[in-house]
Amino acid sequence: MSAINPAPGIPGLIESPEEAEYELRAAEGSVWTGTRLAIGIVAFAFAGLAFAYFYLRSANNDQSWRPHGVTAPTDIGTSIVALTIAAGALALLGNVRLRRGLRADWQVAGWTVVATGLLVVALQIWELTRLRFFPGSSGYASCFIGWAAMNIALVLGATYWIETLLARGLRLRRALVEEGATPAALSAERLFRANAEGCTLFWGFTAAVAAFFWLLFYIF
Amino acid sequence: MTIDSGRRPAAGEPVGDVGVTRPGPTRRPTSRPAWLGQHLGTAVVGAVAGYAVGHWLGNQIASAYPNTAGASGLNDTAVVLGLAFGVVGWLAGIGALNYPLAKLVGREPVTPEPQQGWMRYFKYSTDHKVVGMQYLVTVLVFFFTAGLLAMAIRTELLTPANHFFGPDIYIAVVGEHGTMMMMMASSAVVGPLGNYLVPLMIGSRRTAFPRVEAASYWFFAAGYLVILTALPLGGFPTGWTGYAPLQTQSAGGMDSYLVGFGVIGIGMILAGFNLAVTIIHFRAPGMTWNRVPVFVWSMLATAALLTLATPTLVAAGLFGVLDRTAQTAFYVTEHGGSQFLWQNLFWFFGHPEVYIMALPGFGIVAEMLPVFTRKPLFGYRVAAAGMLGVALLSFFVWQHHLFQSGINPDMRPLFMLTTELISIPTGFIFLVGLGTLYKARIRMEVPMLFALGMYFNFLIGGVTGVFLSDVPVNVTVHGSFFVMAHFHYTIMGGLIFALFGGIYYWTPKMTGRMLDQKWGKIHFWTMFVFFNLTFFPLFIVGLLGQPRRVFEYAANLQVWNDISSTGAFLLGASFLIFVGNVVWTMVINPRTAPANPWASNGLEWQTPTPVPYFNFERIPVVLNDPYHYGDPEPAPVADLGAGLAMAVAGATADPSTGLDPR
Numbered sequence: 065m066s067a068i069n070p071a072p073g074i075p076g077l078i079e080s081p082e083e084a085e086y087e088l089r090a091a092e093g094s095v096w097t098g099t100r101l102a103i104g105i106v107a108f109a110f111a112g113l114a115f116a117y118f119y120l121r122s123a124n125n126d127q128s129w130r131p132h133g134v135t136a137p138t139d140i141g142t143s144i145v146a147l148t149i150a151a152g153a154l155a156l157l158g159n160v161r162l163r164r165g166l167r168a169d170w171q172v173a174g175w176t177v178v179a180t181g182l183l184v185v186a187l188q189i190w191e192l193t194r195l196r197f198f199p200g201s202s203g204y205a206s207c208f209i210g211w212a213a214m215n216i217a218l219v220l221g222a223t224y225w226i227e228t229l230l231a232r233g234l235r236l237r238r239a240l241v242e243e244g245a246t247p248a249a250l251s252a253e254r255l256f257r258a259n260a261e262g263c264t265l266f267w268g269f270t271a272a273v274a275a276f277f278w279l280l281f282y283i284f
Numbered sequence: 285m286t287i288d289s290g291r292r293p294a295a296g297e298p299v300g301d302v303g304v305t306r307p308g309p310t311r312r313p314t315s316r317p318a319w320l321g322q323h324l325g326t327a328v329v330g331a332v333a334g335y336a337v338g339h340w341l342g343n344q345i346a347s348a349y350p351n352t353a354g355a356s357g358l359n360d361t362a363v364v365l366g367l368a369f370g371v372v373g374w375l376a377g378i379g380a381l382n383y384p385l386a387k388l389v390g391r392e393p394v395t396p397e398p399q400q401g402w403m404r405y406f407k408y409s410t411d412h413k414v415v416g417m418q419y420l421v422t423v424l425v426f427f428f429t430a431g432l433l434a435m436a437i438r439t440e441l442l443t444p445a446n447h448f449f450g451p452d453i454y455i456a457v458v459g460e461h462g463t464m465m466m467m468m469a470s471s472a473v474v475g476p477l478g479n480y481l482v483p484l485m486i487g488s489r490r491t492a493f494p495r496v497e498a499a500s501y502w503f504f505a506a507g508y509l510v511i512l513t514a515l516p517l518g519g520f521p522t523g524w525t526g527y528a529p530l531q532t533q534s535a536g537g538m539d540s541y542l543v544g545f546g547v548i549g550i551g552m553i554l555a556g557f558n559l560a561v562t563i564i565h566f567r568a569p570g571m572t573w574n575r576v577p578v579f580v581w582s583m584l585a586t587a588a589l590l591t592l593a594t595p596t597l598v599a600a601g602l603f604g605v606l607d608r609t610a611q612t613a614f615y616v617t618e619h620g621g622s623q624f625l626w627q628n629l630f631w632f633f634g635h636p637e638v639y640i641m642a643l644p645g646f647g648i649v650a651e652m653l654p655v656f657t658r659k660p661l662f663g664y665r666v667a668a669a670g671m672l673g674v675a676l677l678s679f680f681v682w683q684h685h686l687f688q689s690g691i692n693p694d695m696r697p698l699f700m701l702t703t704e705l706i707s708i709p710t711g712f713i714f715l716v717g718l719g720t721l722y723k724a725r726i727r728m729e730v731p732m733l734f735a736l737g738m739y740f741n742f743l744i745g746g747v748t749g750v751f752l753s754d755v756p757v758n759v760t761v762h763g764s765f766f767v768m769a770h771f772h773y774t775i776m777g778g779l780i781f782a783l784f785g786g787i788y789y790w791t792p793k794m795t796g797r798m799l800d801q802k803w804g805k806i807h808f809w810t811m812f813v814f815f816n817l818t819f820f821p822l823f824i825v826g827l828l829g830q831p832r833r834v835f836e837y838a839a840n841l842q843v844w845n846d847i848s849s850t851g852a853f854l855l856g857a858s859f860l861i862f863v864g865n866v867v868w869t870m871v872i873n874p875r876t877a878p879a880n881p882w883a884s885n886g887l888e889w890q891t892p893t894p895v896p897y898f899n900f901e902r903i904p905v906v907l908n909d910p911y912h913y914g915d916p917e918p919a920p921v922a923d924l925g926a927g928l929a930m931a932v933a934g935a936t937a938d939p940s941t942g943l944d945p946r
């Protein structure tokens with residue numbers, strides 16, 4: 065059993081390495097659960113949109129669900145979903161490489177995901193300028209605008225998460241090289257890994273959402 | 285170079301997204317006065333500046349777009365963007381965005397020295413105890429503001445046809461009162477008591493995501509300001525339920541309603557998210573699930589509802605905002621939308637919301653009963669199961685709010701059944717209380733009085749709820765004061781009584797000061813009597829046909845209305861007794877509270893007062909649940925001194941001890 069160490073800088077607080085380890089594991093677990101809960105939160109928000117879609121579609125009030133079968137520009141929409149799925153897949157692949165210790169691969173994959181995410185957002189905004197319908201012209205049109213707004217927020221959020229991880233990964237790596245494996249650096253590294261796992265899962269979820277709504281808005 | 289470029293987290297402060305407590309120097313305290321940093325003042329400046337920018341932008345985007353001018357002639361896009369940018373400015377001003385922006389370049393958080401003094405309550409603090417106190421004060425401000433509006437309502441209803449206000453102002457006041465109260469009530473316990481007490485009760489030094497927790501509070505406070513703007517913007521005529529098509533047609537105050545609910549909703553999600561993860565992962569070694577205090581169970585069930593039900597409200601609000609600004613037609617039937625869509629989405633959130641408000645109240649009283657009866661909690665597992673059961677079932681009852689509208693009549697029996705089903709786990713929780721009280725020698729201290737008052741009131745609220753779930757009764761009394769009386773009995777009579785009980789019970793821990801008990805008893809009895817005097821007559825006028833949200837009523841109902849109004853004014857006065865008690869015992873004549881005034885076994889009472897920055901000098905090892913009252917020689921609840929000399933290193937080896945935090 066290790067000795068209990070005074071915590072420098074915090075008068076009166078002493079913390080044993082066991083305590084630090086205990087809390088580190090709690091923090092890692094928190095990232096695991098937090099990711100799943102975050103996915104649950106976003107899923108319920110999008111479930112609201114899906115409910116709106118099916119509710120308005122089945123009600124077809126005033127025969128105005130989707131007059132003349134008009135859709136949003138399919139080419140742009142398909143590009144968006146393809147890019148989002150590609151980003152999700154790339155995030156997954158990058159994480160597999162990271163697990164194997166190939167950090168540079170993960171960095172390359174990650175920055176590509178960031179660029180793809182930003183491209184998706186740009187495309188989604190551009191698509192809004194190319195619509196062949198007025199936002200309030202039908203139930204479909206309304207749901208589509210809602211989808212575009214929510215998707216922009218979702219993709220931006222996922223992109224933010226991976227970007228911050230990448231930036232942190234770079235600093236962490238430099239610290240590890242320059243300072244060696246200090247306890248602080250090692251715990252930061254473990255949390256970083258836990259976050260990378262969570263972020264990958266979140267990107268997978270983002271891709272699944274994109275695919276699901278693509279089916280709703282462009283296929284069915 | 286260090287991993288954090290010289291910005292080391294303080295011990296106990298998180299590293300990165302979620303952190304680990306570890307020793308480390310804090311940033312050296314500077315000699316800069318506290319008011320020079322970021323605080324409430326800079327947040328207000330940020331909010332005003334943000335509003336101005338957003339409003340200007342909205343006018344640039346949409347001023348030539350006549351359709352976005354609502355009934356009041358206000359440009360809704362400008363109002364919505366003004367409010368949204370105002371919230372961003374508020375968050376930037378308080379410093380909530382510093383770290384999220386610094387993260388973009390990979391920075392680790394800068395953590396100042398743990399702050400002392402009253403200024404810390406006006407700052408963005410990641411100390412869960414400070415956040416709890418911030419919430420407590422804001423909840424009370426929310427409550428008293430909405431309470432004043434309630435007095436205005438009851439003043440108008442003093443006479444059937446002589447008016448203090450016109451109908452427009454009346455409905456605006458009713459809507460504002462209801463919305464503010466609901467917003468307040470959804471965080472009334474989770475915010476102050478949940479944030480403050482849960483880490484102490486589970487033996488943790490911190491919450492899982494301290495910055496998320498802090499952000500939840502600043503969203504909550506922003507929501508208060510946003511919903512207040514509804515009044516100068518002309519109010520909203522829909523009441524707190526915001527039904528379309530009125531929602532799409534009404535004045536700028538409706539924008540405040542939608543943005544306000546969105547902002548409060550985000551705060552609720554963040555608060556629930558942080559609490560749920562904290563409870564799951566930050567329980568001290570030995571705090572197995574069957575030792576978790578029942579209040580913490582109630583927080584967990586509530587957190588689940590907050591995180592999963594509220595996103596639907598935020599999405600529904602977004603659709604409403606889009607209808608009013610981008611001219612979509614989600615809720616416009618003539619263009620392929622449906623006003624019933626709002627009702628469904630709103631109540632999909634709204635009914636779990638009812639339990640978001642009820643469960644914490646039950647948690648508080650169930651936590652207090654064993655202390656004041658000196659008996660173990662009767663049916664501990666039943667209580668925990670009941671709370672989770674209620675939480676789960678609450679997702680399946682929302683359509684009972686649509687019995688009169690937008691529902692296929694064939695679906696009514698199903699939702700009548702699910703609604704009646706939910707009374708079973710609710711009844712469990714109730715029976716747990718009664719079982720604990722059975723043959724007990726009750727100590728009639730102030731918190732206990734509030735607990736008993738809560739049971740009495742909730743019984744009336746709950747039984748009338750079972751009546752209302754019955755379709756024929758519902759069809760008869762829907763939209764009347766009967767419904768109004770029912771939910772005031774559950775929320776005001778249940779949650780608010782429990783909250784005040786909790787305040788009397790835990791303020792000695794939270795503030796180190798004891799509220800005066802004699803005045804506390806006077807507060808309780810006046811509040812109890814006048815609450816019933818205010819709301820019981822409303823069942824009667826409701827059954828006699830008085831509709832809610834209408835400023836006139838039949839002349840023969842005046843007597844009951846006058847009784848209710850008199851009760852309401854006296855009820856308002858009873859809160860002045862509470863305020864006086866707080867001011868007297870906290871400010872004018874402060875008296876140090878005993879360390880454990882109620883002789884509770886709870887872990888939170890084992891910490892020193894004031895609670896140190898890190899709560900527990902050593903992470904405690906929990907040995908027992910806190911309900912072993914009446915045992916001649918109860919085993920200690922926790923080992924606070926030996927620290928994790930315990931087998932933490934091998935925690936995973938023996939899962940039965942609950943030592944593995946994962």
Ligand code: HEM
Nearest residue numbers: 431434437458462465469523524525775776832833834852
């Ligand atoms: C201080 C004591 C209170 C009094 C005297 C009071 C009085 C009233 C009255 C008379 C109305 C109905 C007006 C009408 O429909 O014409 C009302 C509505 C309402 N109250 Fe209260 N109330 C009080 C506290 C609360 C509390 C604590 C809550 C919830 C936490 C609450 C939530 C509501 C809601 C949601 C409505 C419905 C508003 C609507 O119809 O949209 N009230 N209140």
